[in-house]
Amino acid sequence: MANLQVRDIDDRLYEALKRRAELEHRSISQEVVLLIENYLAHDTKGSEQKTLGFLELSGSWIDDRTPEKIVKEIRSSRTKNTSGSKTDELFD
Known part of the structure; x- marks a missing residue:
């Protein structure tokens, strides 16, 4: 199995990760692996389709x-x- 070392993690991010791992009764390493797996398993094609659909709807009209x-x-x-009682040339 491969090893991964991450450097220069913000202290607040590390503490949040540590708390999350503790709540789930996992090590920080296990929690990081699970987060990465969940992220990579996310349906990115569905997201891309939604984005393309939105861009199609928000395009110019004929x-x-x-x-x-x-x-x-x-x-x-x-x-x-x-x-208004006073006129403003900028908005008139």
Whole structure:
């Protein structure tokens, strides 16, 4: 069996790992091996599919109008807010 040595682990991370191993009645080494096994067994292809599906949904849409025409329509549909007593050129 191969050996693995990990250096420069943050003290807080080591203490958390140690507590978790104690709670599960395992050695730190056993806990690390189990964590790595669980991580590697995780369905990464399913995650990739979900990511690709999300990216597909969040992509651009097809529209015959030019970007300038779309912006013009959006701006023309806006109404001016007159509820404030003071006007602010930045937001008007």
